[in-house]
Amino acid sequence: MKIITSSITIILLVFSFSACNNNLDEMLYTEVTDDQLSYTNAYQATGILYANMREFFDHHNWAGVQETSSDELVMPANASGWDDGGIYKRIHLHTWNSENEQMSAMWNSFYKGVINANRIISLFDEDKIPLSDGLTKEGILAEVRVIRAFFYWLICDNFGEAPLVTAVDTELPAKVSRAELFQFIISEINTAIPALSKDNSQQFYGRFNKWAAKALLANVLLNAEVYSGTSAWQECIQQCDDVITSGKYSLNANFRDIFTTNNEHSPEIIFAIPFEETVGGGFLFHMFSWHASLKAKANMQATPWGAGSAMAVPQFIDTYDPTDERLADTWLMGPQYAADGKTPLLGAYDRAGKPLVFTKDIPDGLYTGESEGYRMNKFSVKMGAMYNLDNDFPFFRYADILLMKAECLLRSGNSDEAATLVNQVRARAFKKDPQKALITGNELQQNSRYHYGYVEDYNLVDEGNTTPVQYGRMLDELGWEFAWEGHRRRDMIRFSIFTQKSWLSHKPNGDYRITFPIPQQTINSNPNLTQNQGY
Template identity: 65%
Template sequence: MKSIKQYILALAITPVMLAACNNNLDEIVYSDVTEQNYTYQSATAAMGIVYANMRDLFGHTTFYMVQETTSDELVMPANPSGWDDGGIYKRLHLHTWNSENPQLLNMWNALYRGVTNANRVISQLESGKVPATGGATKESLIAEMRAARAFFYWLICDNFGDAPLVTTTATDLPDKATRKQIYDFIVAELTEAMPNLSEQTGKEMYGRFNKWAAKALLANVYLNAEVYTGEAKWGDCLRECNDIIGSNKYSLEVDYRNVFITQNDNSPEIVFAVPFDEIHGGGFFVDMFSWHAALRDKRAMQTTPWGSGSAMGVSQFIDTYDPADKRLANTWLMGPQFAIDGVTPLKGSYDKAGQPLVFTKDLPDGLFTGESEGYRQNKFEIKVGARFDLSNDFPFFRYAQVLLMKAECMLRSGDAGGAALLVSDVRKRNFDDPAKATVTGASLLGNTRYKYGYVENYAMVDAGNTDPVQYGGLLDELGWEFAWEAQRRRDDIRFGVFAKKSWLSHKPQGGNRTVFMIPQSAVNSNPKLQ
């Protein structure tokens, strides 16, 4: 998207906090330009690096796929084109990851780079080194950076639990804070920053934390508060959702697919996006690790997806969809595949060499599949002539999520009828038959449609835990609406299935798997993290 350049202008290389490094802390200056003598022309340029750090979260070996492939929604199995990579993907599916899984280190580094840069920019704004420009006040800019820092800490709290809580530019090795302490910090930061945040929407604040994006963040924190602290905060979450709804700043797209098109920066549904641009702001390349190489000709792409791709839908998850739900075809690439002319069949190159490429739903297991098995990503548009990096902005918070967070709070607080009205409102754009779009409170309160169980050779051989999932109907709704949007792991944990249920080749590995261990290289560089 084109407007990315106005606020992601300042790109810098900063040390990776807590990553493996040597013990020589003396700074080596490779240029005459240092932090001490560099003069920022605008606050926007200085703040850009904090937002740019968010783009580091969306590769196949970091936050994005960690959220999806540890859940019951996606899997990344090996296949005849490769994709084993020492077992790093299958360990996420099996919940047998260890502290040396590269995905954990990549996620840790990306999140703490964001924290480190936010701390630096906040300090520079406070000292006046970075001037307030463009009509913004110093207080509003500091509040915005505090909200951005809270965003990174929310993901740290959610994924790692106990972790360092650093709010200054000091270089001392930090101690580990408890998950509750990090949660309390996030809530306090957002609450204190809120009055100074801009209420403006539109181009100038797009991809930045205005008041409504901060409220969406705070609502998410409250939504998962019981997981983080043991104390539910449904009323607090409901309040933040109501504030966003009452602002009348956002609305649902009439067409679901418009949220995910290449030029989606004008969507009225997006509350907070991580902006991407194929030239100026790369980092989003979901087609590279989900699509088959033959699909290059489907969109006349300028680059070739990797092998036969890997990231695909768990067949048990796909089976939960109503066939009349347009989100099925608008989320998953399935069936025969053709070149851009719509006529020429695309063909396989490995176990289906020379045969028409037809994506099938059912998987033998979660460890090894054929090249054409598994439904692939079809949610984010791959434009004709796509490069390696896509220009689709990632809708991290959107209005449909605000409505469904409100619905969940109402459901869990005893208002199933009110929750059903909200869920039906979100569903109706995806069904031609209005009756199909309408759900009841009883259906939301009832069990999930998901047929959990352990699969071998395409068949369920062990159902495992068969306890009904409380509010399972709403869990299904969240899955259909937000597949491929890095939410499923959180939802699985909150609804109690993450550590209890079996799916595909996954069997439960215990409640301690709801957080990830601190990467070993980070522990090696800071003994306080033991």
């Protein structure tokens, strides 16, 4: 990102500001003093909350877990390493436990955001943070409450039952039910929305305005049946309609343009998490997916780690129409060349000295050759890229709004109207053959194209559960559009297949795994907490 507005600059510069003791394994929910949270203006105060979000995007935090626990991505070991005590393998196999470091990474990141938000709300209530730039106390408090609801949504989605803490002076808390967390999140967002700005200018880029809050609310409502036992399709449609009729956002003409550097000008991005390679780092998909030889592909200043690991599950790739432009725009495949486009890049391990050619098929989800598996191509890696990418992460975008509404219509019996919205999104993926972009409502109700089953030595040897996926083609559409964006685990749970189907080396391992365990150190430090069911 080259051009950064003043408010985003503040958000990025507070990256190194430590707002509290980050070791939440010790459950320090309250012990933060005012002198540790001293702000000179409201932007600085909210900035630390947005900065918390940049922790999500490495290989052992939220982004890595959402994708590699699903049927989309896997992180196998190879000759360069990538076993790390089996922590990635266990995510693919659904054999994780409360000691997996990914659990602590997510828990700590989410609750750090909650704790910071609680303290900042308290400081605003006590008029200890100056307002400036035309901001109102009502408006800034509404923004912080939505940010806190965002963190609680991630807690609810990933952990289910968890503590609900809203004050700075709180004893060690017990858990509340997932349904209670869901109701709190809905209430908080609805209460805050009237006071939020309708502006979607660069001043509000990377911040929760009214439309970003509605996108968040729509996502929560889309999963209402998972969280509370009762669906909310019409309520989700209403939030999507509000964003659509606002006229503030539109689809990018080109899919790739959403994910480049300087993507803060995309008309499609409703809420982004901004990154900047030197003062706002943390976005490093290329470092754990790319092979080290690809350093020369972009004349990078950093070297990707070993042979890389994060790669596509071949069964997921097989669902694409070969002419869908999102296939090549999302996945790095085939022969790899240096920045001149001519010099072949070479392997360094099991294919040492041989041309590096990324192939689709992998033997299983546990160990691969260095050139096996399609890698990340969705977020562009600019020439001279550093350890941290300069791209912003589009957490909510307009295609999300259209496809959420489409899914709710489909589930409500309005399949033709749903298809019209899906076709709007598909159109840019089939520019060379517009007829292929058209799908019918009846097709959206059909089974997924995904050939589920257990794989050994490149071959599917056990299909496992073969029950057709209801609205499976809708799930496919979501997969093609949102790969690498943290959607897949959540979508699979909503479509009732996350704990039912087999893929690659994964076999079903218990319905309780739709949520993750509370980190063991957290359980040990708080006698009022009990572990989630099944763990």
